Amino acid sequence: MTELRIGAMPVTPPQVVIEALQQIETASVGHQRHTGFMSVSIQAVLPQQQARAGVAVTLAIPAMCSTLLHYALSQVRPGDMLVVDRLGDSRHACLGGAVARAARMAGVAGVIIDGPCTDVAEIIAEGLPVWCRGVSSVTTRQLDLGGTFNRPIACGGVPVLPGDIVLADASGVVVLPADEAADIADICIARETRVARTMQRLLDGEKLGDITRAVDKVNARLNPGATEGTQK
Structure with missing residues (x-):
């Protein structure tokens, strides 16, 4: 990929909605709806991970390149959920200790990756909630191969739009339409x-x-x- 497409940052939802969602489990959502759930292969790095929710900030980056990820970390806001489409790559880890620290310092609620991470001990030490497809020692580099930021993506077999609401915990990850999130939380x-x-x-x-x-x-x-x- 050499194309570079960047969209506007999504509108943040009311904090009361996020706080309500963080009181519930993804399994509770699974009792009332079966859509929006990412592949069971995408698991929390921390097995006891508590629920985190936030507005989806979306990113798609190709294979060995993480240039746009580093750009995204200069744009994300406290409480955002960074959702990363690796475009089918399952070999290269785009998130390790340094990226985890940058994300934590930016205040992101969590990072969801349709691919592996690395530096697990450092990620856990940072306290950054991360969900991904396993671990790899092979990492991405700054190759400036393009990608998309805040455009529609797919992650874990689920379409994700900028502005969707993501709820994730030790049991999995679910993507919710922003206009339904409050009602889902109440139920x-x-x-x-x-x-x-x-x-x-x-x-x-x-x-x-x-x-x-x-x-x-x-x-x-x-x-x-x-x-x-x-x-x-």
Whole structure:
């Protein structure tokens, strides 16, 4: 790639929406919708990674080149989620210790890479939340091969637009339309409140199948006549 295309920085969402999303888990979103979830191959570098959310700032960079990534790190704002399309490259790591420090100093909420990272210990030491496809010792260089910044990309098999909202945690990464993010957060917060009650009931000795009525449903399938009799 030699083309260079740069778009405007996306509008940042209300902080209250981001704070609400960071109260929930990606798995809670997965209970209500199945779209927008990146490949399960994209995992958090830190296994205990807490939820982070932010507006998507998108980047596509080719193979061995990270020139535009360094440019992007001079443009990102506190709270942005930098989402990087590696255009199919799975060999070259574009993020290591120095890039992680630059991203942390810029205040980004996290970095999502459809490719590998390197310098894992340094990334963890920096405290920068990173999600990627594994680790590589082969790194990118400043080759000025172009790319795109704040243009539509694909990451983890999901289309990502500048301005989308990204929620990521130890269970995965999901991309949400900005105009739906607040409602999704509200629904998931309510669900997690119900789950907390279920967890307490389990501690109190109740069986999961009784709480969810799965036992009743299976018994009804096994003994349809008994169910019909109770309905007469």
